[in-house]
Amino acid sequence: MPDLKSLPVRSPEFGDHVSFTDPEAAVELLIKLYSDASAFLCEKFSEVLRTGQSDTRFRAFYPEIRLTTTSFAPIDNRLSFGHVTEPGRYSTTVTRPDLFANYLQQQIALLIHHHNTDIEIGVSQTPMPVHFAVANDASLSVPQDGAMDFTLRDVFDVPDLATTNDDIVNGYGFTHQDGSQPLAPFAAQRIDYSLARLSHYTATAAEHFQNHVLFTNYQFYVDEFEAFARASLDDPKSGYTGFVGPGNVEITKSDTPMPIPARLPQMPTYHLKREGGGGITLVNIGVGPSNAKTATDHIAVLRPHAWLMLGHCAGLRNSQRLGDFVLAHAYLREDHVLDDDLPVWVPIPALAEIQIALETAVAEITRLEGYELKRIMRTGTVATIDNRNWELRDQSGPVQRLSQSRAIALDMESATIAANGFRFRVPYGTLLCVSDKPLHGELKLPGMASEFYRTQVASHLKIGIRAMERLREMPLERIHSRKLRSFEETAFL
Numbered sequence: 001m002p003d004l005k006s007l008p009v010r011s012p013e014f015g016d017h018v019s020f021t022d023p024e025a026a027v028e029l030l031i032k033l034y035s036d037a038s039a040f041l042c043e044k045f046s047e048v049l050r051t052g053q054s055d056t057r058f059r060a061f062y063p064e065i066r067l068t069t070t071s072f073a074p075i076d077n078r079l080s081f082g083h084v085t086e087p088g089r090y091s092t093t094v095t096r097p098d099l100f101a102n103y104l105q106q107q108i109a110l111l112i113h114h115h116n117t118d119i120e121i122g123v124s125q126t127p128m129p130v131h132f133a134v135a136n137d138a139s140l141s142v143p144q145d146g147a148m149d150f151t152l153r154d155v156f157d158v159p160d161l162a163t164t165n166d167d168i169v170n171g172y173g174f175t176h177q178d179g180s181q182p183l184a185p186f187a188a189q190r191i192d193y194s195l196a197r198l199s200h201y202t203a204t205a206a207e208h209f210q211n212h213v214l215f216t217n218y219q220f221y222v223d224e225f226e227a228f229a230r231a232s233l234d235d236p237k238s239g240y241t242g243f244v245g246p247g248n249v250e251i252t253k254s255d256t257p258m259p260i261p262a263r264l265p266q267m268p269t270y271h272l273k274r275e276g277g278g279g280i281t282l283v284n285i286g287v288g289p290s291n292a293k294t295a296t297d298h299i300a301v302l303r304p305h306a307w308l309m310l311g312h313c314a315g316l317r318n319s320q321r322l323g324d325f326v327l328a329h330a331y332l333r334e335d336h337v338l339d340d341d342l343p344v345w346v347p348i349p350a351l352a353e354i355q356i357a358l359e360t361a362v363a364e365i366t367r368l369e370g371y372e373l374k375r376i377m378r379t380g381t382v383a384t385i386d387n388r389n390w391e392l393r394d395q396s397g398p399v400q401r402l403s404q405s406r407a408i409a410l411d412m413e414s415a416t417i418a419a420n421g422f423r424f425r426v427p428y429g430t431l432l433c434v435s436d437k438p439l440h441g442e443l444k445l446p447g448m449a450s451e452f453y454r455t456q457v458a459s460h461l462k463i464g465i466r467a468m469e470r471l472r473e474m475p476l477e478r479i480h481s482r483k484l485r486s487f488e489e490t491a492f493l
Contacts, residue, residue, distance in 0.1 A: 007057045008055075008056050008057070009056070009057045009058075009059050010044075010056050010057070011058075011059050011060055011061070012036050012037060012040040012060055014036075014061075014122070014123040015122075016122065017066060017121060017122030018120065018121050018122065019118040019120050020108075020118055020119055020120070020121060021112055021118045023104075023105040023106075023109040024105055026065075026105075026108055026119060027101050027104050027108070029063075029121045030063050030065070030094050030097035030104065031098050031101070033063035033123060034062070034063050034094065034095065034096070034097050034098075035098075037060035037061060037063070037123075037128050038060070038128070038133040038136050040058070040060050041058065041128060041130050041133035041134070041156065042133055042136070042137045042140060044156075045058075045130055045133075045134060045140065045142075045156065048155055054155045056155075057154075057155055057156070058130075058155060058156055059127050059156075059157055060127070060128045060133070061123045061124050061125065061126060061127055061128060062093040062094060062095060062126045062127075062128050062189075063093070063094050063097070063121065063122065063123055063124060064092060064121075064122060064123070064124035064126075065091060065092050065094060065104075065108065066089070066090070066091045066119065066120040066121075066122070066180070067084065067089075067090045067091070067111055067115070067117070067120075067183060067491075068088075068089050068090075068117070069087050069088065069090075069115045069117055071087055072086060072087065073114055073115045073116065075114050076114075078477070079477050080480050080482040080484065080485045081107075081477075081485070081489070081491065081492065081493045082107065082110030082113075082114055083110065083111070083114040083115065083491055084111075084181070084183075084491045085487075085488060085489065088180075088181055089179065089180040090181045090182065090491065091124075091176055091178070091180040091181075091182070091183055092182060092183035092184035092187065092188075092490075092492070093124045093188035093189075094188055095128075095132070095188035095189075095191050095192050095195075096191070096192075096206075099206060099207060102276065102277070103303055107491065107492045107493065124188075125177070126163070126187070126188060127157035128157065128188075129156075129157050129158050129159045129160070129192070130152070130156035131196075132159070132189075132192035132193075132195075132196070135192075135195070135196060135199075159189065159193065160189065163187070164187075164189045164190050164193050165190065166190070168184075168185050168186065168187070168490065169185045169300075169423055169424055169425070170342075170423070171486055171488070173488075182490050183491050183492055184490050184491075184492035185424065185425065185490050185492065185493075186300075186301050190301065191301045194297065194298035194299075194300075194301040195298075195301070197294075197297075197298045198298045198299065198302075200265070201265055201294065201295070201298070202246065202265055202267050202268070202269035202283065203246035203247055203261065203264070203265035203268070203269070204244060204245075204246060204247075204248055204269050204270075204271065205248050206302060208248065208250075208273065208281075209271060209277075209281050209299070209302050209304070210271055210272070210274065210277050210278065210279035210280055210281045210304075211278060211279075211304050211306075212278075212279070212304065212305060212306055212307075212468040212471065212472060213280075213282075213283065213299060213304050213306070213307040213308070214280060214281065214282045214283070214308055214309075214310055214461075214464050214465075214468065215282075215285050215292070215296075215307060215308070215309045215310065215413065215417055216282065216283070216284055216309075216310050216311055216461075217284070217286060217287055217312065217411075217412075217413060218284070218311065218312060218457075219284065220457060221282065221284070221457075221460070222268065222270060222282065224458060224461040224462075225270055225272070225282045225461060225465075226243070226245075226270065228272075228461070228465060229243040229270070229272045230243070230254040230255075231254065232272065233251070233253060233254045234254045239274050239275070239278075241273050241274060241275065242271075242272075243270070243271070243272055243273070244270065244271040245260075245268075246260075246261050246268050246269065246270075247259065250273075266286070266291075267283055267284060267285050267286065267291065267294075267295055268284045269281060269283045278472050280465060280468050281304075283295055283299070285413065287412055287413075288386070288412050288413070289335035289336070289337045289412055289413060289415075290337055290386075292309075292337075292412075292413040292416035292417050292420075293337045293338060293420060296416070296417055296420035296421070296424070296426075300420065300424035300426055303426075303493050305471065305476065305479055305480075306354065306426070306428070306429070306471050307417065307421060307426055307427075307428055308354070308358070308429045308430065308431065308464055308467065308468065309413060309417045309418070309428075309429070309431070309432070310431055310432075310460055310461060310463075310464040311411055311413055311414065311432055312411065312433055312434075312435035313326055313382065313409040313411040313414075313433070313434060313435065314410045314411070314434070314435070314436050314437065315408070315409055315436070315437045316383075316407055316408055316409055316437075317378070317408055318437070320378065320434050320437065321434065322434055322435065322437070323376075323433060323434060323455070323456030323457065324376050324377065324378065324433070324434045325362060325377040325378070325431060325432065325460070325463075326377070326378055326379075326380070326382060326408060326409040326430075326431070326433075326434065327355065327359060327362070327377060327378070327379045328379075328380075328381070328382040328409075328414055328418070328429070328430035328432070329350040329355065329379050330348070330350065330380070330381040330382070331348050331381065331382055331383075331384065331414065331415035331418050331419070331430075332382070332383035332384070332402070332407050332415065333348070333384060333416075333419060334383060334384060334385045334386065334401075334415075335385065335386050335415055337416060338416060338419050338420065338423070341423060342419050342420075342422070346422075348415070348418050348419050348422050349422075349483050351427055351483060353471070353474065353479055353481065354427055354428065354467075355429065357429075357467040357468075357470040357471050358429055358431050358463070358467045359373075359377075360467075361463045361466040361467040362376075362377055362431070362463050364466060365462050365463045365466060366459065366463075376456070378408050380406060380407070380408035380409070381405050381406050381407045381408060382407065382408070382409045382410070382411065382414050382415065382430060383401075383402055383405065383409070383410045383411075384411055384413065384414050384416055385398075385410060385411075385412060386412065409432055409434065411432060414430040414432065417430070418430060422484060425480070425485065425493065426484075427471075427479050427480060427481065427484070429467075431460070431464065433456055433457055433460045480493060
């Protein structure tokens, strides 16, 4: 067996970094460099599969963006992104620049404008794992370990979990191996990892995800979303152009059947598309904080403009009724899944733009305003817990904590989604619907839901959609609050 360290390494040819002051031209080069690297790995992978062996290692690299600035440039301090905090060298590796073209052009343009300097595009020193390159070619797939006549990692680079992490967004003082500071919250391998996970969990491609994401934990919302989507496709003034379900089937006419896959994914996801990604994505994450964390961990790399939780909760006040709404303005985190990434002592603030959009949407859909709105909606603290059957335990501890926190509702996902939004700098919000009142003898059992409750749930989704449409009308710099940014931030959103 040859010594792996002595094997020659072949890579696609590439030149020096190129300077740009034109964001569109810069992204065009990123797309070319990425395409060349991916095509090279796919070609060599096919070749090795045919021959079953190789006396050469094949390696390609992600493209990267570099910025060097030597002065403290004056910036618009109202803007929470688009600039670096101090002089130095900054960089980020890039994957799928075709998918992120609009995002990259916007972020690069802001850097050039604020720092009055060019940026550099070239090939990085970070190898591209063959698994992620092959994902771009539908005719190829990586066989499971042991199914080939050679060991994959002997010939190609494979995903490296040592460099696939959240150190940047978790604020660990991350520095790249070449000494540069991060330009973006996620490096290329971390993004590729999440793109693969998204496809697995949602059965839809990343290309279909829209900038406004709704999370729910109930199939009824999916049914309502499909009905809304079909009505929107019938309305030429709606601006919505297509509706996509699991399996990547897209319909553009309201009467076209939406086939249901024989085996639904863990988190069925639906996309009501609009030009420029301005539509709405609905993800049925199911029950529990682990699912909520998994979904948001991966959707975060798409850099959505906002995400909202629309789900069911336990009402904790006797004055609440089934079907009432709860607008979260604070969170009691007893979900535990994010404790290692975001300690529980970190406050999760309410974001004014999101809160106003939600409250305004409730008023618009219910036709109640001011003091009358309090009849069906309460604003307060939402507690999120990791034990679905918490009611069966000794109540002295939980009830005391809920009372001390002034919590008005309890669920299993909202605080997790909000906390991950805070961690990933994605604007977040929560509007829940009371489905039971376990402390007051009204458990979630068959037959207990009143007509009022069913009617409220039907309007719940419409409120979430309307809130997202209001947020879509806002300038991006207003939605991305400075509350989400720390002392040392990446320039990219």
